[in-house]
Amino acid sequence: MQIKLNLKQKQSEYNVYLNELNELKISGKVAIITNPKVAGLWLTYLLERLKCDEYFIISVPDGEEYKNMQTVGEILEQLFTSKLDRSSTLIAFGGGVISDMVGFVASIYERGIKFINIPTTLLSQVDASVGGKTGVNNKFGKNLIGSFYQPTAVYCESKFLKTLPKRELTAGVAEIVKMAVMFDRQMFYSMRDLDINDDSQILPFIKRAIELKAQVVSQDELERGIRAVLNYGHTFAHVIENQTNYKSFLHGEAVAIGMNMANSLALKLGLISTKECDEIRAILEKFDLPTTYTIKDENEFYEAFFMDKKSENRQIKFILPNGIGENLIKNDVPKDVVLEILREFK
Numbered sequence: 001m002q003i004k005l006n007l008k009q010k011q012s013e014y015n016v017y018l019n020e021l022n023e024l025k026i027s028g029k030v031a032i033i034t035n036p037k038v039a040g041l042w043l044t045y046l047l048e049r050l051k052c053d054e055y056f057i058i059s060v061p062d063g064e065e066y067k068n069m070q071t072v073g074e075i076l077e078q079l080f081t082s083k084l085d086r087s088s089t090l091i092a093f094g095g096g097v098i099s100d101m102v103g104f105v106a107s108i109y110e111r112g113i114k115f116i117n118i119p120t121t122l123l124s125q126v127d128a129s130v131g132g133k134t135g136v137n138n139k140f141g142k143n144l145i146g147s148f149y150q151p152t153a154v155y156c157e158s159k160f161l162k163t164l165p166k167r168e169l170t171a172g173v174a175e176i177v178k179m180a181v182m183f184d185r186q187m188f189y190s191m192r193d194l195d196i197n198d199d200s201q202i203l204p205f206i207k208r209a210i211e212l213k214a215q216v217v218s219q220d221e222l223e224r225g226i227r228a229v230l231n232y233g234h235t236f237a238h239v240i241e242n243q244t245n246y247k248s249f250l251h252g253e254a255v256a257i258g259m260n261m262a263n264s265l266a267l268k269l270g271l272i273s274t275k276e277c278d279e280i281r282a283i284l285e286k287f288d289l290p291t292t293y294t295i296k297d298e299n300e301f302y303e304a305f306f307m308d309k310k311s312e313n314r315q316i317k318f319i320l321p322n323g324i325g326e327n328l329i330k331n332d333v334p335k336d337v338v339l340e341i342l343r344e345f346k
Contacts, residue, residue, distance in 0.1 A: 001207060005130070005214045008222050015132055016154040016210050018203070021118070023049050024155070026089050030055040031079055033102045035062040036091040038120050046093060046118065056082045060101070064246035067097045067136050067144065067162040069171050074107050089114045089152075095127030095168070096251060097122035100143065103134030107149035117151045120160040122172025122202075123252050126179070126209040129154050131217040131230075137246070141307040142238040148222055155207065158199050169196055170287045171252025177283055178232050179209045185325025191283055208261065221345065229327045233258035239304040240293055249290065256289035265333065265341045266320040276324050298342035302335065 001018040030052045031183040034043065036059055043057070058078050060071050079090075092102035094114060099117050106115035117129035130133035135146020161169060173196060187208055195201050213230065220227040237258030240249065249257070263280055281291050295301050305316045315331045316338070322328040 001086075003207070003210050003214050005150075006218045008218065011039055012150070014153050016156060018207060018210075019154050019158055021046075021049060021155040021157050023051060024116075026050070026116075028053055029082070029084050030089040030091060031058055031082065031084055031088065032056070032093050033058045033075060033096065033098060033105075034058065035060055035064050038094045038098075040203050041091070042160060044200065046091075050060055052089075056084075058329070060098070062094075063096075064137070064241070066096055067101055067246075068138065069136055071103045071280060072101060072105055075101070076109060078174070079105070079109055084109070084113070086110050086113050090252070091115065092129070092151075093120065094124070095119065096124040099124050099128045100133070100135050100146070102197040103149050103247070104136060104146050105131065107147040108135055114152045117154040119156060121164060121168055122161055122196075122206070123168075123175055123250075124172075125156040126172060126206055127213065127230075129156070130163060130210055130213050131227075132221065133223075137242075141242050141304075144307065150221075156210070158203050158206070162204070166288075167253070168252060170289055171250040173287045174210045174233075174252035174256040174259070174284065174289055176205050177280070178230070178255065179212045181259070181280060181321050181324055182229050182232050182312060182319075183209065183212050183325065184325045185323075188280075188283070188324050192286070194268045196287065202267070205294065210232040228317060228329055229319055232321070232327065233262055235305060235308055235316070235318060236261040238308060242304065242307075243301075253290050256284045257291055257293045258318060260284065260291040261293075261317065261341065261345065262320055264344060265318060265338065266322075266328075268341060269320070269330070269333070271320055271328060272324075279324065280321075293345055295342050295345045298339050298346065301342050302339060305338075 003016040022301045033158045045226045088105045090102050092099045119129040132148050132150035134149050135143035216227050233255040237254035240254045263277045267277050320328050
């Protein structure tokens with residue numbers, strides 16, 4: 001199966017391939033950037049399918065806390081040492097952390113070289129590896145240093161999910177729920193019966209989530225409009241991740257909490273019903289995703305919103321469900337209303 005992204009701004013396109021990683025032919029040098037866990041499980045599988053002139057393996061530590069400029073510098077050092085040039089290709093082989101970092105490195109190495117995403121987590125397959133958002137974190141927040149830089153191809157293999165820990169698998173489900181709530185009511189309600197451990201059941205949801213994202217990115221590659229809707233739950237989640245030093249929650253887990261917080265705000269604004277709020281929370285909890293977080297200081301949490309990339313001119317951009325299957329971008333929510341919602345999580 002293939003899903004095509006047509007990028008209007010740059011008049012270019014690339015494919016997302018589902019279960020089609022049979023042979024990967026690449027001219028020139030190739031650097032595979034991965035982590036020890038993924039390499040131990042799947043590197044041999046990839047190398048058996050890779051046909052290239054010469055390849056190098058670069059391994060970086062596993063975890064969101066390593067998605068920073070220090071690790072980027074270490075990757076760049078190894079690329080220069082290996083004498084990669086602008087005809088070379090990087091392969092991001094791992095989850096969302098690897099995808100984000102390698103895409104960013106590809107965008108700045110010798111002013112830009114090709115890269116391919118081969119995501120090994122569900123979250124990366126349905127979200128991080130598709131669409132060209134790259135970046136790293138710093139002490140001020142998540143992905144505040146980065147670029148829009150598209151891969152030349154994405155290869156998603158459902159067999160990679162078989163070796164994922166349960167938490168990693170369910171964290172990816174949060175991003176599928178996100179897409180369903182924002183864009184596809186029927187998809188959302190069909191998740192009630194989803195068994196994520198069954199390949200035949202999960203693959204259609206992966207495909208649909210990627211199709212929806214491809215449609216959005218094709219319309220708005222640089223996030224000037226509708227692409228911001230893909231950040232449902234993320235405005236709250238990024239604050240949670242930063243406050244917990246990226247150690248307490250996986251990204252998808254933080255997004256699940258963030259969606260529940262966004263739903264509380266949508267309910268307060270009359271955009272969604274109590275029944276729909278309960279239905280979304282029930283789906284998240286069905287997959288053992290967290291929906292609560294204890295806010296210590298609501299004013300501090302509120303001020304942290306302004307480090308979000310989507311906030312402009314002291315206005316916070318909230319992505320909210322307008323019923324299940326529809327969405328709304330609000331940048332005029334009064335501060336006292338937001339603080340009232342944050343107090344619900346104290």
